[in-house]
Amino acid sequence: xxxxxxxxxxxxxxxxxxxxxxxxxxxxxxxxxxxxxxxxxxxxxxxxxxxxxxxxxxxxxxxxxxxxxxxxxxxxxxxxxxxxxxxxxxxxxxxxxxxxxxxxxxxxxxxxxxxxxxxxxxxxxxxxxxxxxxxxxxxxxxxxxxxxxxxxxxxxxxxxxxxxxxxxxxxxxxxxxxxxxxxxxxxxxxxxxxxxxxxxxxxxxxxxxxxxxxxxxxxxxxxxxxxxxxxxxxxxxxxxxxxxxxxxxxxxxxxxxxxxxxxxxxx
DNA sequence: ATGGTAGTGGGACTA
Numbered sequence: 046x047x048x049x050x051x052x053x054x055x056x057x058x059x060x061x062x063x064x065x066x067x068x069x070x071x072x073x074x075x076x077x078x079x080x081x082x083x084x085x086x087x088x089x090x091x092x093x094x095x096x097x098x099x100x101x102x103x104x105x106x107x108x109x110x111x112x113x114x115x116x117x118x119x120x121x122x123x124x125x126x127x128x129x130x131x132x133x134x135x136x137x138x139x140x141x142x143x144x145x146x147x148x149x150x151x152x153x154x155x156x157x158x159x160x161x162x163x164x165x166x167x168x169x170x171x172x173x174x175x176x177x178x179x180x181x182x183x184x185x186x187x188x189x190x191x192x193x194x195x196x197x198x199x200x201x202x203x204x205x206x207x208x209x210x211x212x213x214x215x216x217x218x219x220x221x222x223x224x225x226x227x228x229x230x231x232x233x234x235x236x237x238x239x240x241x242x243x244x245x246x247x248x249x250x251x252x253x254x255x256x257x258x259x260x261x262x263x264x265x266x267x268x269x270x271x272x273x274x275x276x277x278x279x280x281x282x283x284x285x286x287x288x289x290x291x292x293x294x295x296x297x298x299x300x301x302x303x304x305x306x307x308x309x310x311x312x
Numbered sequence: 313a314t315g316g317t318a319g320t321g322g323g324a325c326t327a
Contacts, residue, residue, distance in 0.1 A: 056327085057319055081327085083319065109320050110327095158327050170326085201327090258317040258327090302318080302327085 052197035054303035082112035107135035154198030186278035208271035
């Protein structure tokens with residue numbers, strides 16, 4: 046059996062339902078993790094998602110901003126939502142599913158973008174992002190006994206040199222500053238996570254999941270960043286089959302600035 | 313160095 050799991054920052058799920066349907070119509074992942082749904086729970090297009098084949102849906106929405114959701118063909122249990130930094134933002138949702146005799150804890154994150162100025166003394170949004178990452182360092186891939194773990198989401202940090210189009214030009218740009226990239230690397234190290242995308246694509250190769258709306262021609266300029274991530278506990282590494290970054294979705298009608306990233310596991 | 317685009321909600325903020 047193959048388990049497929051997609052993470053996608055959808056930048057308003059209500060506006061984006063046509064491309065959600067287009068994506069699901071072709072790729073039909075077993076589990077779809079969305080970020081930036083930008084709606085309250087009661088505004089989520091629940092019936093439309095169920096009609097696409099996802100009877101199990103858990104939500105952590107918020108009016109206007111942020112918001113995360115998991116839509117699944119597999120039952121989800123023990124779900125919870127954590128308020129990182131205690132500011133009332135909806136940036137995390139988590140649940141357990143069972144597959145191939147395993148219990149798997151799935152975390153779906155939307156890490157703060159952090160504003161433009163990479164200095165917490167003049168930009169509180171950057172301070173909030175650093176505090177959020179600091180709090181993530183306590184999140185262990187082995188937190189629950191007899192339970193594997195997967196962590197996905199828009200982490201808004203491109204940790205490696207080839208996770209951005211120009212390492213040198215982005216060193217002072219929020220998402221690729223040393224304090225952020227070192228922070229995220231420490232989240233991985235302390236939590237015992239495996240960066241699955243970089244297990245399959247050598248760090249010498251460029252890898253992007255996001256292209257700015259502001260570029261004149263995003264495709265030709267190709268000034269992308271790898272802001273979206275799929276991590277797991279080490280025990281799932283041997284069953285990882287492949288990961289697809291659907292770059293073409295950035296060119297669809299009314300696109301998100303992020304594209305869907307799908308992992309396939311032998312499970 | 314700047315401004316470029318998109319979403320929510322009908323301002324100003326966030327990304």
